[in-house]
Amino acid sequence: AKMYASDIALEVTNDALQIHGGAGFMKGMEVERAYRDAKITTIYEGTNEIQRVVIASHILGKPPKSAGGSSSQPKKPAPITGVRKKVILRDGSPAEQVAALVEHLKKDGHDFTVGIPIDTPIAQAERVVSAGKGIGDKKNMKLIEDLAKAAGAAIGSSRPVAETLKYVPLNRYVGMSGQKFTGNLYIACGISGAVQHLKGIKDASTIVAINTNAGAPIFKNCDYGIVGDVNEILPLLTAALDTGEKQPAPPMVKMKRPRLPKPEPIGKRYVCGGCGYEYIPELGDPDGDIAPGTLFEKLPEDWVCPECAEPKDQFIEA
Numbered sequence: 001a002k003m004y005a006s007d008i009a010l011e012v013t014n015d016a017l018q019i020h021g022g023a024g025f026m027k028g029m030e031v032e033r034a035y036r037d038a039k040i041t042t043i044y045e046g047t048n049e050i051q052r053v054v055i056a057s058h059i060l061g062k063p064p065k066s067a068g069g070s071s072s073q074p075k076k077p078a079p080i081t082g083v084r085k086k087v088i089l090r091d092g093s094p095a096e097q098v099a100a101l102v103e104h105l106k107k108d109g110h111d112f113t114v115g116i117p118i119d120t121p122i123a124q125a126e127r128v129v130s131a132g133k134g135i136g137d138k139k140n141m142k143l144i145e146d147l148a149k150a151a152g153a154a155i156g157s158s159r160p161v162a163e164t165l166k167y168v169p170l171n172r173y174v175g176m177s178g179q180k181f182t183g184n185l186y187i188a189c190g191i192s193g194a195v196q197h198l199k200g201i202k203d204a205s206t207i208v209a210i211n212t213n214a215g216a217p218i219f220k221n222c223d224y225g226i227v228g229d230v231n232e233i234l235p236l237l238t239a240a241l242d243t244g245e246k247q248p249a250p251p252m253v254k255m256k257r258p259r260l261p262k263p264e265p266i267g268k269r270y271v272c273g274g275c276g277y278e279y280i281p282e283l284g285d286p287d288g289d290i291a292p293g294t295l296f297e298k299l300p301e302d303w304v305c306p307e308c309a310e311p312k313d314q315f316i317e318a
Helices: 004-020 028-042 045-060 094-107 138-151 159-163 230-241
Strands: 128-130 154-159 187-191 206-211 224-227 269-273 315-317
Touching: 004 138, 094 206, 094 224, 094 230, 128 138, 138 154, 138 187, 138 230, 187 230, 206 230
Parallel strands: 128 154, 128 187, 187 206, 206 224
Antiparallel strands: 269 315
16 A cells, blocks of 8 residues: 555654553653644645655754855746746737737747647647636636637636636646646636646747736746737637638647747856756756856755756866
8 A cells, every 4th residue: 555654654653652651642742742743744645745844844954044145046036937938919909919929829830720629638739728717707618619729729727717617627727736738839818827837838839828917927937928808819819810620730749939039148157067958047947946147156055957967066167
């Protein structure tokens, strides 16, 4: 039978309590507190992660602050989905914004004369049109379905839309605890961009965001965005992408992310002695929560190569 760390801890402390106290249960002793803590950490199977943190902090104490203090690190956090284009289309009417978006997508290589069935599993889908709570009533799922057909895409959602609102089956929600989308085009409609959702789309080639809230995190993690009401934008986008009957899409060829302008060098580059990975200060290490603009010298001492996990001291100046 599979046992979690929390279950083992509970068994050990339970035995220790019986040995220590005989037939009685003694309050206030160290072993009783250990038993209580072990009981707390068995609330849910995922809490073995919490237990590791609790035990580690108790044994090691809080890590000392670096000599440079927190001011040595850039305050701007790395985008969860990595470095993106973040082109927010604001010029002109909604129709003109949609036309500009479609032009960008076609220029990037997205072919809307072909498509996939809307019920394609998320993990196998080349494109997904995803619904968030911002779409409002369930009747607005028709807007999502129409756009998915016009874009030749499958339907997805955020977790609350599937789990709480039940607009779509549970196997349709995208996120860290749900389905991971690694295809070429993700259109997020009325999705604000919770961390767990963004981690489920970080490997998408192109992310499009449509949301009324200009300050929503999704706009910091997308390639193209329109600040607008889904009730107005989605029908316009559907009409712009509708090419009639879609031809079946050929096997997916993973598209590279749109090229970003090469950043101006701000510091020396370092290469991993283990695998040859090059750390570029201008890009940082988004997957490791290292913000763009972080110099190699300012990386935490416990930072490791994102490709092969070699420690920082195994890097050499490029």
